[in-house]
Amino acid sequence: MIPLGDLIAIVGVALACALVVGALGLVALRIARRSTLLVQLLIVVLTATLSVAIGMIAVAQAMYLSPHDLTVAMWVAGTATVVSLGAAVVLARTFTLQTDRLRRFARDIGDGAQVEPPAAQDRSELGTLQIELARASRRLEDARREVDALDTSRRELVAWISHDLRTPLAGLRAMAEALEDGLADDPQRFHRQMRAQVDHLSALVDELFELSKIQSGRLALDMEPVSLYDLVSDAVAELSAVARAHAITIRESPSRDLTVVGDARELARVVGNLLINAIQHSPPGSVISVTTTDVGDGTAMLSVVDAGGGIAEADMPKIFLAGWRSAASRTPEPVPRVGGSGLGLAIAHGIVQAHDGEISARNVPGGCRFDVILPRVPVAA
Numbered sequence: 001m002i003p004l005g006d007l008i009a010i011v012g013v014a015l016a017c018a019l020v021v022g023a024l025g026l027v028a029l030r031i032a033r034r035s036t037l038l039v040q041l042l043i044v045v046l047t048a049t050l051s052v053a054i055g056m057i058a059v060a061q062a063m064y065l066s067p068h069d070l071t072v073a074m075w076v077a078g079t080a081t082v083v084s085l086g087a088a089v090v091l092a093r094t095f096t097l098q099t100d101r102l103r104r105f106a107r108d109i110g111d112g113a114q115v116e117p118p119a120a121q122d123r124s125e126l127g128t129l130q131i132e133l134a135r136a137s138r139r140l141e142d143a144r145r146e147v148d149a150l151d152t153s154r155r156e157l158v159a160w161i162s163h164d165l166r167t168p169l170a171g172l173r174a175m176a177e178a179l180e181d182g183l184a185d186d187p188q189r190f191h192r193q194m195r196a197q198v199d200h201l202s203a204l205v206d207e208l209f210e211l212s213k214i215q216s217g218r219l220a221l222d223m224e225p226v227s228l229y230d231l232v233s234d235a236v237a238e239l240s241a242v243a244r245a246h247a248i249t250i251r252e253s254p255s256r257d258l259t260v261v262g263d264a265r266e267l268a269r270v271v272g273n274l275l276i277n278a279i280q281h282s283p284p285g286s287v288i289s290v291t292t293t294d295v296g297d298g299t300a301m302l303s304v305v306d307a308g309g310g311i312a313e314a315d316m317p318k319i320f321l322a323g324w325r326s327a328a329s330r331t332p333e334p335v336p337r338v339g340g341s342g343l344g345l346a347i348a349h350g351i352v353q354a355h356d357g358e359i360s361a362r363n364v365p366g367g368c369r370f371d372v373i374l375p376r377v378p379v380a381a
Contacts, residue, residue: 010059013055013058013059014055014058014059016058017051017054017055017058018051018052018055021047021050021051021054022047022051024047025043025044025046025047025050025051028043028047029043029044036096037092037095037096037099038089038092038093038096041088041091041092041095042085042088042089042092044088045084045085045087045088046081046084046085046088048084049077049080049081049084049085050081052077052080053074053077053078053080053081054077056073056076056077057073057074057077060073101130102129102130102133105130105133105134106133109133109136109137109140149317149318149321150321154322157322157343161204161208164204165201165204168197168198168200168201169201171193171197172194172197172198175190175193175194176194178190207343207344207347208343210269210343210347211322211343211346211347211350214346214347214350214351214354215322215350219266219350219351219354221262221263221266221354221355222263222264222265223261223262223263224261224262224263224264225259225260225261225377226259226260226261226262226263226264226267227256227258227259228254228255228258228259228260228292228300228302229254229255229256229258229292231264231267231268231271231302232252232254232271232290232292232302233252233254234268235268235271235272235275236250236252236275236290238272239272239275239276239279242276242279243279243288246279246282246284247284247285248279248282248284248285248286248287248288249286249287249288250275250287250288250290251287251288251289251290252289252290252291253289253290253291253292254290254291254292254302255292255293255294258292258293258294258300258376259300259376259377260300260374260375260376260377261355261374261375261376261377262355262357262374263355266351266354266355267351267355267374269347269348269351270347270348270351270352270359270372271290271302271304273344273345273347273348274304274344274345274348274370274372275288275290275304276344277306277344277345277370278304278305278306278308278370279306280308281306281308281309281368282306282307282308282367283307283308286306286307287307288304288305288306288307289303289304289305290302290303290304290305291303291305294376295373298375298376299357299373299374299375299376300373300374300376301371301372301373301374302371302372302374303369303370303371303372304369304370305364305367305368305369305370306367306368306369307366307367308367308368309366309367310363310364310366310367310368311361311363311368313363316361316362319345319361320345320346320348320349320359320361321346322343322346348372352372352374355374355375356375357372357373357374357375358371358372358373359371359372359373
């Protein structure tokens with residue numbers, strides 16, 4: 001048993017040596033803060049081993065050990081220091097290899113290359129960081145694809161809008177010149193046609209303005225209980241004349257007790273856009289079906305089924321992008337288009353999302369089905 005006085009002296013000497021060596025180590029670390037990980041790790045290990053070695057030597061001298069015992073203690077301390085430095089070199093080399101791999105991994109991510117996460121058994125901190133970087137790489141790749149799709153959609157939208165604007169403007173110019181030169185044999189007919197072209201341009205501008213509000217997040221909604229039965233009935237009544245002009249029948253079977261939370265005006269635009277899209281792509285003599293059902297999880301679903309021959313599977317991810325227009329897989333239209341700005345589905349998608357709802361499309365035998373899911377009014381309300 002070491003006497004208390006000797007124990008206090010031993011601890012005091014060892015603590016003083018450790019504090020002095022530790023302070024020198026901190027100074028060395030600060031000087032080498034821009035050096036490699038190997039150098040910094042060697043400083044840390046050398047500081048720890050030197051504090052132990054110097055403490056042992058100081059205590060041994062204070063305890064008046066024999067020269068032989070003091071030499072043995074010094075050799076033990078020196079050997080431990082050399083071994084510790086060797087272990088530090090090996091450990092630092094391991095860290096360096098891992099950081100080099102991580103650096104290459106990050107560079108590949110920055111270059112847009114496809115990277116794979118490390119093996120699942122790698123549970124080290126750097127391995128975990130590499131796994132998170134791989135996940136971030138996948139998210140970045142998804143974001144790049146989304147940006148590319150939006151950019152392509154934007155270019156297509158500009159091209160389509162330019163075409164849709166140029167056509168009525170050219171017609172208006174030709175009719176105005178004919179009226180100005182007195183070449184119009186039926187001025188009243190020309191005036192009616194000009195009014196129709198102006199209405200088409202006005203509708204196109206309204207759709208562009210609506211889409212800009214949706215995409216900029218400035219769409220203001222007046223939320224209230226809305227009856228799906230009234231929405232469907234009003235939309236069908238408004239478009240019944242257009243459907244008859246296309247020789248198409250709209251068959252509605254809405255439930256009378258389904259009430260959702262939303263903006264009646266905007267939701268009516270959604271139903272109208274889906275019906276116009278169905279009329280555009282359904283052949284004469286076909287039937288468009290409109291139904292509403294209770295999904296059973298606090299939501300209601302409105303479905304529009306057309307007879308347009310379906311949509312190409314490759315086009316399915318793009319149908320709700322602004323400016324998208326159906327490929328040749330859809331049934332050709334036997335009569336002029338109803339509007340046709342290519343914005344109807346994009347506007348419907350934006351409005352439904354603003355209502356915390358979902359809109360989707362899938363092919364069914366002979367046509368395509370669009371489903372809109374909206375939150376219902378709580379029963380307690």
